[in-house]
Amino acid sequence: MERREFIRTNLAAAGAGALALAGAQSLWASSEPEAMLQNEKGEYTLPPLPYAYNALEPYIDEQTMRLHHDKHHAGYVRGLNKALKALEEARRKGDFSQVDYWTRKVSFHGSGHFLHSIFWNNMSPEGGGKPGGALAAAIQRNFGDFSRFRAHFIAAAAGVEGSGWGALVYEPTGRRLLILQVEKHQNLTAWGVVPLLVVDVWEHAYYLKYQNRRKAYLEAFFHVISWKDVEKRLNRAVRMS
Numbered sequence: 001m002e003r004r005e006f007i008r009t010n011l012a013a014a015g016a017g018a019l020a021l022a023g024a025q026s027l028w029a030s031s032e033p034e035a036m037l038q039n040e041k042g043e044y045t046l047p048p049l050p051y052a053y054n055a056l057e058p059y060i061d062e063q064t065m066r067l068h069h070d071k072h073h074a075g076y077v078r079g080l081n082k083a084l085k086a087l088e089e090a091r092r093k094g095d096f097s098q099v100d101y102w103t104r105k106v107s108f109h110g111s112g113h114f115l116h117s118i119f120w121n122n123m124s125p126e127g128g129g130k131p132g133g134a135l136a137a138a139i140q141r142n143f144g145d146f147s148r149f150r151a152h153f154i155a156a157a158a159g160v161e162g163s164g165w166g167a168l169v170y171e172p173t174g175r176r177l178l179i180l181q182v183e184k185h186q187n188l189t190a191w192g193v194v195p196l197l198v199v200d201v202w203e204h205a206y207y208l209k210y211q212n213r214r215k216a217y218l219e220a221f222f223h224v225i226s227w228k229d230v231e232k233r234l235n236r237a238v239r240m241s
Contacts, residue, residue, distance in 0.1 A: 079109030111185035172241035
């Protein structure tokens with residue numbers, strides 16, 4: 001099945017709950033296949049980490065990676081599947097009294113699953129340094145230079161109120177890069193953009209090692225960014241826009 005047909009089919013199957021994920025099409029289109037893994041029942045499954053749990057040491061510790069992937073991300077996958085099943089049951093029975101609740105759950109858990117699936121691949125034991133190629137040119141064009149981009153990205157992610165994400169995205173209408181703050185996965189984003197680089201700033205992503213020093217965690221994150229992965233996502237987003 002073609003990827004675009006896959007996206008349309010699965011969003012349609014989600015019914016009412018899928019309306020909350022309308023903006024996810026662009027995210028799916030730019031994601032690696034692991035974000036789209038499903039079992040024979042059509043349920044979403046947890047993608048494995050693309051490296052060992054301790055591979056990002058000393059910047060991100062093994063215990064955090066185990067808890068973050070095996071507990072938190074897995075919880076979003078379970079929550080998404082549960083919500084979609086509840087909406088399927090609502091349609092079968094014709095009882096939509098809880099549709100608002102389960103639609104919000106699709107949005108929350110679905111966003112958590114999709115963003116984490118990008119996050120793991122945005123990092124690599126061989127990461128760090130500076131981007132090259134088309135990504136470097138786009139960063140210079142949109143932010144002035146890499147140092148300004150880095151300072152902007154860290155400040156935006158550090159400034160997220162409460163829990164959420166920092167994100168570098170491609171905006172296809174203006175064909176430009178933007179840095180966004182994402183609150184609670186699904187809030188304060190911009191529809192239609194394609195996530196290229198995301199960093200989780202929920203406390204579970206860094207508290208064991210960095211406690212309340214979110215900025216220190218973000219500075220460490222730049223040592224493990226896989227710029228090759230980010231550039232690959234950018235190139236794909238540009239081709240599809």
